[in-house]
Amino acid sequence: MKIHEVSKRTGMKKRTIYFYIKEELLxxxxNEENGYYDFQEEDIRRIMLISEFRNAGFPISMIRSIIKEPATASYYLSSYVSAMKKQKAHLEKTIESIGYVIEKLPLHISLDSLYATMLNARIPAAINKEELHGGDKDSMVLNRYLWRPFIPNEIKSDYQEFLWSKINRLVAESNNEDYETLSRYLNSLCPQKIEELYKRSGIHLAFVVSLDEKGCRDYVDTLKKYIDENLKNERLVRQWKQNYKSFYLPSMRIYDSSMEQDIIAQISPFFAKYRENIHKICRYLYADLLGKNEELLERMNRILGDCMDLTCCHHAVLEAFGGLLLEM
Incomplete structure (x- = not known):
């Protein structure tokens, strides 16, 4: 079927159909003989589907993602409706504010009177793209700390973009107490401290991912030395106890058991390696402490008390406490 027939059947202009092809929607x-496109019935249905999405106002990038991965349709439709509701609420507030300005403006308008009236109207700031599609500010700060270090600087595929958006939505809508606890902690920090924490997390990730079998065992020996030194450092022990339940413990539990880690593994080639190595390191370290360094383990229990739970998170508390010296 030639393009003029497709145009006639769908009501689409030829340039629109070519645009869909260029944007990889179609x-x-x-035809190898003449080099022209040979449209099929499937293409007609695809064009009509695209038309419905465009009539509803869906952006090209979102339509492309749905077409490439139909399983994402439910998520994107829900996300789009949620974004439209936010826009609607924002527009209603803006209309109300501008109505106030119209009502309160004096008969003789000057720039000063206009400025004063608009200031009193409290016109809401524009909604940015991340807030519209990616959840609230708290969830974005949380995700940046927890998951962004695992992701390449540029998310290259639409499907990866979809997965990252899904993580933001899942965290924003989650009732997980660990997320709420960690979010409160992060929001208590100044922006510079959060940035420092984020960078440190990225450095630690790269280090753990780079380790081979020998490197993992060498790191275990290093951690034993750090644990011993940290237990002697009152300031570090106090820091650990102060932040254990609000930061260290929820972070470890989220990394160990949340559904988001399975999604991150699909985006990042580094996460699976990180998870494999960190579990291996903690397993080796725990076995070593039980077999050869029981005295060190007893000291940890005595000094840290209820701020050390070896039964959860694959003994991750050992690496987390030992790594305190690396954070200085």
Missing amino acids: APPV
């Missing part, structure tokens, strides 16, 4: 086969 991929009709090419």
Whole structure:
């Protein structure tokens, strides 16, 4: 079927159909004999589907993602409706504020009177893209600390973009107490401290991912030395106890058991390696402490008390406490 027939049947202009092809929404086969597109019935249905999405106002990038991965349709539709509701609420507030300005403006308007009236109207700030599609500010700060270090600087595929958006939504809508606790902690920090924490997390990730079998065992020996030194440092022990339940413990539990880690593993080639190595390191370290360094383990229990739970998170508390010296 030639393009003029497709145009006639769908009501689409030829340039619109070519635009869909250029944007990878449509991929009709090419006739090898003449080099022209040879449209099929499937392409007609695809064009009509795209038309419905466009009529509803869906952006091209979102339509492309749905077409490439139909399983994402439910998520994107829900996300789009949620964004529209936010826009609606924002527009209603803006209309109300501008109505106030119209009502309160004096008969003789000057720039000063206009400025004063608009200031009193409290016109809401524009909604940015991340707030519209990616959840609230708290969830974005949380995700940046927890998951962003695992992701390449640029998310290259639409499906990866979808997965990252899904993580933001899941965290924003989650009732997980660990997320709430960690969010409160992060929001208590100044922006510079959060940035420092984020960078440190990225450095630690890269280090753990880089370790081979020998490197993991060498790191275990290093951690034993750090644990011994940290237990002698009153300031570090106090820091650990102050932040254990609000920061260290919820972070460890989220990394160990949340559904988001399975999604991150699909985006990042580094996460699976990180998880494998960190579990291995903690297992080796725990076995070593039980077999050869029981005295060190007893000291940890005595000094840290209820701020050390070896039964959860694959003994991750050992690496977390030992790594305190690395954070200085």
